[in-house]
Amino acid sequence: MSVSVARVPTQSASRYLQQLAKHWSHKMEVAFTTEEGTITFPNGARLVMRAASDTLDVELSVPDEGDVARMRDVVSSHLDRFAFREAPLTFDWQSAG
Template sequence: MSASVARVPTASASRYLQQLAKHWSHKMTVSFTAEEGTITFPNGSVLAMRADSETLDLLLTVPAGEDVERMRGVVASHLDRFAFREAPLTFDWREG
């Protein structure tokens, strides 16, 4: 397992968390509130999110053998799509 964390500065963190969760809820296991969410991908990766008034915190756990950079890119590109007014967002991915 590989863990990556990112703190994404945005005043719209709760909105983006909810949009991403709803977007993926039709094909993945998703649970969310306005402040927290979890998305489980078919490949076993898990994205945990926490929103506050200034940031969206992300914890992405990727199973061994899966492409960590690809999964980071999938998450970032989808969030950027929802944040089109302020995109590109800043993702400071680092090992968790």
């Protein structure tokens, strides 16, 4: 499993977390509150988001056979759509571990 993390600066972290979770809830397994959300993708990847007052922390776990770059792009491009007023958001992806 490959794990990527990013701390995304934004004053609207909770709103974007909830919008993304609701957007994907009809296609994927989703659980969320105003402060934390988890999305499990059909390919086995998993996204965990945590909203703070000035950042959205994201942790993306992708199975070893998965395309990490593509999954990072899927997450960042979807969040950018919800953040159109301040997009593009800054995703400084780092490998965890």
